Amino acid sequence: MSPTIKKRTEFLSLLFYALGGLVLLFIIAPLVSLYLSCTLPEIIDTAKEKEVQSSIWLTLWTSMAATLIFAIAAIPFSYLLARKEFPFKNVVLGIIDLPIVIPHSAAGIALLGVISRNGFLGKTAETMGFSLVGNSIGIILAMAFVSIPFLISSARNGFLAVPERLEKAALNLGASPSRVFLTVSTPLASRSIISGLILMWARGMSEFGAVIIIAYHPMVTPVLIYERFGAFGLKYARGVAVVFISICLIVFTAMRILAKDHKDAQR
Amino acid sequence: MLSVKEISKAFDNKKIIKDVSFDVNEGQYFVLLGSSGVGKSLLFEIIAGIIDPDNGMIMLDGTDITHKKIQKRNIGLVFQDNVLFPHTTVYENVAYPLKSRKVQHSDIHKRVTSLADDFGFKHLFDRKPLTLSGGESQRVSLARAVASEPKCLLLDEPLSSLDASSRPEIRALLRKMNGRGQTIVHITHDYTEAVSVGTHIAVLESGTIAQVGMIDDIFQRPKSEFIARFIGIRNFFRGHLQGIKVPDSNLREFTTADGMTFSVLVDSNGGNGYVMIRSEDVTVSGAMARSSARNQFEGTIADIVRAGPGMEVILNIGRDKPVNIASMVTSESTKELSLSIGKKVWVSFKASAAKYIED
Numbered sequence: 001m002s003p004t005i006k007k008r009t010e011f012l013s014l015l016f017y018a019l020g021g022l023v024l025l026f027i028i029a030p031l032v033s034l035y036l037s038c039t040l041p042e043i044i045d046t047a048k049e050k051e052v053q054s055s056i057w058l059t060l061w062t063s064m065a066a067t068l069i070f071a072i073a074a075i076p077f078s079y080l081l082a083r084k085e086f087p088f089k090n091v092v093l094g095i096i097d098l099p100i101v102i103p104h105s106a107a108g109i110a111l112l113g114v115i116s117r118n119g120f121l122g123k124t125a126e127t128m129g130f131s132l133v134g135n136s137i138g139i140i141l142a143m144a145f146v147s148i149p150f151l152i153s154s155a156r157n158g159f160l161a162v163p164e165r166l167e168k169a170a171l172n173l174g175a176s177p178s179r180v181f182l183t184v185s186t187p188l189a190s191r192s193i194i195s196g197l198i199l200m201w202a203r204g205m206s207e208f209g210a211v212i213i214i215a216y217h218p219m220v221t222p223v224l225i226y227e228r229f230g231a232f233g234l235k236y237a238r239g240v241a242v243v244f245i246s247i248c249l250i251v252f253t254a255m256r257i258l259a260k261d262h263k264d265a266q267r
Numbered sequence: 268m269l270s271v272k273e274i275s276k277a278f279d280n281k282k283i284i285k286d287v288s289f290d291v292n293e294g295q296y297f298v299l300l301g302s303s304g305v306g307k308s309l310l311f312e313i314i315a316g317i318i319d320p321d322n323g324m325i326m327l328d329g330t331d332i333t334h335k336k337i338q339k340r341n342i343g344l345v346f347q348d349n350v351l352f353p354h355t356t357v358y359e360n361v362a363y364p365l366k367s368r369k370v371q372h373s374d375i376h377k378r379v380t381s382l383a384d385d386f387g388f389k390h391l392f393d394r395k396p397l398t399l400s401g402g403e404s405q406r407v408s409l410a411r412a413v414a415s416e417p418k419c420l421l422l423d424e425p426l427s428s429l430d431a432s433s434r435p436e437i438r439a440l441l442r443k444m445n446g447r448g449q450t451i452v453h454i455t456h457d458y459t460e461a462v463s464v465g466t467h468i469a470v471l472e473s474g475t476i477a478q479v480g481m482i483d484d485i486f487q488r489p490k491s492e493f494i495a496r497f498i499g500i501r502n503f504f505r506g507h508l509q510g511i512k513v514p515d516s517n518l519r520e521f522t523t524a525d526g527m528t529f530s531v532l533v534d535s536n537g538g539n540g541y542v543m544i545r546s547e548d549v550t551v552s553g554a555m556a557r558s559s560a561r562n563q564f565e566g567t568i569a570d571i572v573r574a575g576p577g578m579e580v581i582l583n584i585g586r587d588k589p590v591n592i593a594s595m596v597t598s599e600s601t602k603e604l605s606l607s608i609g610k611k612v613w614v615s616f617k618a619s620a621a622k623y624i625e626d
Binding site: 163165166168169170171172173174175176177179183184187188 | 317340343344350352354
């Protein structure tokens with residue numbers, strides 16, 4: 001590399017760093033200002049509120065349940081999408097991404113059409129004696145609907161990266177296809193699967209649009225923040241927001257660290 | 268024991284494997300020799316059941332296994348590149364086929380330990396495969412492949428990914444396994460490798476078996492120029508042998524397809540066939556010499572290449588069109604005779620060195 005070219009690329013990377021800094025600032029600044037706008041006693045008081053506590057707990061467990069329940073079907077399905085060719089596969093892949101591109105309030109309305117008392121699923125549930133709307137089951141369904149694409153696409157990429165030869169070798173060593181899936185494919189794709197699970201969980205936790213349409217009550221934290229903002233104003237919404245964001249940050253940092261340990265499983 | 272019958276397989280209307288048949292008997296070390304890209308690995312995947320053939324049949328011990336599930340075939344396959352499971356330890360890798368077959372825990376431990384003693388990797392039990400050397404992982408791969416005692420073991424270029432220093436060790440291990448009765452089918456593109464381990468050879472040429480036999484048979488009587496070249500015989504001429512001219516003499520004239528005439532010492536009534544001359548038996552000299560060699564030609568040096576311990580000199584002895592003959596020369600002689608490309612020299616070989624094989 002000649003000195004002038006080197007100088008030019010140095011200038012370019014400097015420019016890119018500057019642009020990157022702006023983007024980072026854009027993300028961090030509102031969060032920092034949110035934290036600075038609350039005093040510590042305010043935050044502690046909010047955290048002590050029964051309503052806030054139960055809403056955070058509800059949000060955490062429903063999003064976790066949505067992730068785990070739907071993972072049972074989504075992970076084998078991702079494997080299928082990674083390994084098999086079938087007619088209209090591209091259409092299927094497009095359908096999976098739909099929840100990401102449609103507005104979440106619209107997604108909520110669409111889902112409501114199926115799970116409300118008049119909907120096909122709702123009716124079935126009604127005859128069995130429970131409702132799918134206005135309770136934690138409805139919240140789980142709404143969360144799963146908008147967040148499942150993240151798990152499927154991440155898990156599919158993970159399975160795609162597993163060399164097929166290893167699966168063939170396992171079959172040759174007398175393993176059944178299900179044993180190959182459980183002992184070779186899934187462990188080797190586990191990093192992507194875990195990060196997909198974390199993403200899905202996170203996405204479900206932060207969901208507002210679809211959840212509010214299916215279940216205003218019981219109140220998940222994003223809905224609680226919205227309600228306090230509407231009823232009492234910015235000042236009252238801030239405290240809940242700060243507590244919830246803090247809990248999210250703690251949980252995800254912990255998950256990332258755990259997933260990182262897992263990364264070295266192959267070495 | 269293993270019978271492959273008229274197996275064919277095409278991809279995109281292109282036949283990669285055409286009517287391949289061969290039989291491997293119990294305890295044989297059978298080598299499939301062929302250049303890269305002739306579908307050797309594909310043939311193995313068909314035998315192991317990973318890919319279905321378009322036609323043909325595979326029999327193992329008298330039963331048709333052509334459509335048997337891959338995990339039920341009991342044919343071990345060692346892939347060309349190392350396919351140990353990277354996420355588990357060496358011990359778990361070797362135990363994998365036993366666990367798949369639901370062998371009892373204590374028996375698994377016994378078997379893995381005895382294999383480790385035998386193949387020499389007991390000290391590597393807790394290592395992850397990516398930390399092993401080429402020779403170490405090949406030993407583990409072989410142990411894993413035989414852990415559940417497959418009837419037949421397929422090895423796809425087992426030595427090619429190894430560095431030169433660990434090859435002899437693995438070769439010795441393969442011979443030892445075969446010596447104990449393990450039937451082995453081994454794919455390679457390297458005839459020296461085939462000779463060093465095999466008892467029987469099949470030569471694959473563009474998707475079909477060109478010749479099958481004992482190693483010595485094929486080296487004594489290669490059926491085509493392709494096979495002859497493949498097994499390292501450089502001088503191969505197809506042509507016609509004249510009948511007896513002088514009574515009580517075994518000296519005959521052989522005319523090649525290119526119109527060259529060689530003197531050949533053979534007891535035969537003549538006919539169509541071919542003549543092979545080992546390049547070690549061809550002498551290069553600066554001038555025509557009085558010697559017992561019946562065949563002497565003037566030629567020009569077309570090429571000089573380093574080959575094994577010496578130099579291989581390619582000489583054009585044709586009159587109208589080029590006819591090449593190879594001679595193995597020491598590098599000392601190359602210097603003393605100052606051999607160089609384009610130089611005119613004399614080439615000679617004895618009538619007894621020209622080996623005639625009837626078609």
